Amino acid sequence: MITFILNNKTIKTPENSGMTLLDFVRYQQRLTGTKIGCREGDCGACTVLVGTLNSEGFVEYQSITSCISPLGNAHGKHIVTVEGTNLQNKLTATQHAMKANYATQCGFCTPGFVVALTGFALSNSDNNYTNALDAISGNICRCTGYKSIERAARDVVEKLENKKHQSFSWLIDNDFIPAYFETIPDxxxxxxxxxxxxxxxxxxxxxxxLYVQQADNLIDNSVHLIAEKDYLKGIKIEKHTCTIGTNSTVSDLWNHTELNTHFPNLKNYLKLVSSEQIRNMASFGGNLVNASPIGDMTILFLALNSDITITTNNQKERTVALKNFYQDYKTFDLKESELIKNISFNLPTKHSYFNFEKVSKRTHLDIASVNSAIYIAVEKEVILEAHVAIGGVAAIPKYLHKTSAFLSGKPLTSTTILEASDRLQNEISPISDVRGSDNYKRLLARQLFFAHFIALFPKLFTLNDFVQHA
Incomplete structure (x- = not known):
């Protein structure tokens, strides 16, 4: 039996674990405030909160899109729909902010915004306007009313100025959540x-x-849920090596203090990856075996020259360099009974640098036309080693073996970079599709390659150094 708390009600259901949480909420429980929009996790109309009991006895809440979340992943959690945020006979602080700023037009998207902003109020992130906008980054309004929604978010931030850390009672007293939330941990x-x-x-x-591509099949058949497998969780740093369990999410990286010290621009990179709702739920293991040629995190891990540990159901393990994992379009070195257990890479040193770039039709909440990342170690203006990865220009997420090898041992000069750029062009084979023509992608690949060096070494290079090649 799948057992969890839905708003203020304990649920025990024999439904198939592969059923979507959205369908269970709407059709089994008749909580129709959670809307059906895109069914691909893009619009945020189906946003709910998932509360997980941590080791300290607190419940941590995150927003997710319920349309692509399996019901079985709710097991042991607190699920909150818009109905579960309601107070008796009055509006919550978030609902009032939406109303006061006329932040609703047709109203279809409104429940998702209310839930996402309530999740922001419940979170431990800094209560600033930027984080509030991040919280609703996965919610789309189609009525051109977004500026009024942003004003509502600003009002929420102002009301949270005096919030106490991990305090349900403060949020209850200030009309952000109903009183039953205090009973949830126990x-x-x-x-x-x-x-x-x-x-x-x-x-x-x-x-x-998987639920974007195969929802109908997964809903009707057995699924092997692995989101709560402890051996696939966690981020560990030992002896200058970082090991990330493949059930970890982008949000886990976002919130990891030590990793953010090693990669000072990490949050800027991660903000380009999907929306907060998806960053909260999508696993790195899934991202790697999706094998998308434009997977943002795959490109990032390739540039870090990562290794992956693969495990079988009888606990045998083997290690593969990620740059050798992909074989052809959607084809990779993984047998049917195997799982990717973790990803490991060496952290940057005082002589090494990392950068990630992405071009898409819109800056946020979009897949890349071309994305690229580089890890480069430099001492006395000589490149000690380099690892360059690029997406959207081949049938696989592309590690540039020849370009990376060429850079190693060369002086860090514009001549070296221009020569490496020519080798890059010989390694890629883009095709024309909805994200751009093959020539356009070649141009982007070149410009992003140059952008890495301009971003990492602004005292050495400017755009003018590469204009003749542009």
């Missing part, structure tokens, strides 16, 4: 949970890719 502890124990069917972690 109620989650008291749930009688049994392992769903379905070791058959397709492996599913966050589901953000």
């Amino acid at each position: 109620r989650l502890k008291d749930l009688e949970l049994k392992d769903l124990n379905q070791p058959k069917g397709k492996f599913v972690s966050g589901g953000t890719d």
Whole structure:
């Protein structure tokens, strides 16, 4: 039985674990405030909150898109729909901010915005306007009313100025959430949970890719849920090596203090990856085996010269360099019974630099036309090593073996970079599609390659150094 708390109600259901959380909420529980929009996790109309009990006894809330989340992943959690945010006989602070700023037109998107902003109020992120906008970055308004929604978000931020850390009572007293939230930690502890124990069917972690492509099949068949497998979780740093469990998410990187010190621009890179709702739920393992030629995190990990550890159901393990993992379009070195257990890479040193660039039709919440990342170690203006990856220009996420090898041992000069750019062009084979022509992608690949060096070494290079090649 799948067991969880839905708003203020304990749920025990024999429904198939592969059913979407959205369908269960709307059709089994008749909580129709959670809307059906795109069914691809893009519009945010189906946003709900997932509360997870942590080791300290607190419940941590994150927003997700319920249309591509398997019901089984709600097991042992607190799920909050827009109805679960309501107060009796008055508006919540978030609802009032939306109303006061005339931030609704047709109203279809409004529940998703209310839930996302309530999740922001419940989060431990800094209560600033930028973070509030990040919280609603995965919610789309089609009525051209977004500026009024942004004003509502600013009002929410102002009301949160005096919020106390991890304080449900403050949020209750100030009309952000109903009083029953204070009972949730103890109620989650008291749930009688049994392992769903379905070791058959397709492996599913966050589901953000699989449920876009195969929702109908997954809903009707058994799925092997792995999102709560402890051996696939966690971020560990030891002896200058970072190891990331493949159930980890982009949000886990975003919130990891030590990683952000090693990669000072990490949050700027990650902000270009999907929306907050998807960043909260999509797993790195799923991203890698999706094998999309434009996968943002795949390109990032390729440039870090990462290794992946692969495990089998009898706990045998093998290690593969990620740059050798991809073989052809959607084809990779992974057997049917195997899972990627973790990703590991060496952290930057005082002589090394990292950069990520992405071009898409819109800056945020969009897939790349071309994306690229570079890791480069330099001492006394000589390149000690370089690893360059680029997406959108081949059938696979492309590690540039020849370009990277050429750069190693060369002086850090514009001549070296221009010669490397020519080698880059010989390594890629873009095709024309909806994201641009093959010539356009070749141009982007070249310009992003130059952009890495301009961003990392602004005292050495400017755009003018590469204009003749542009």
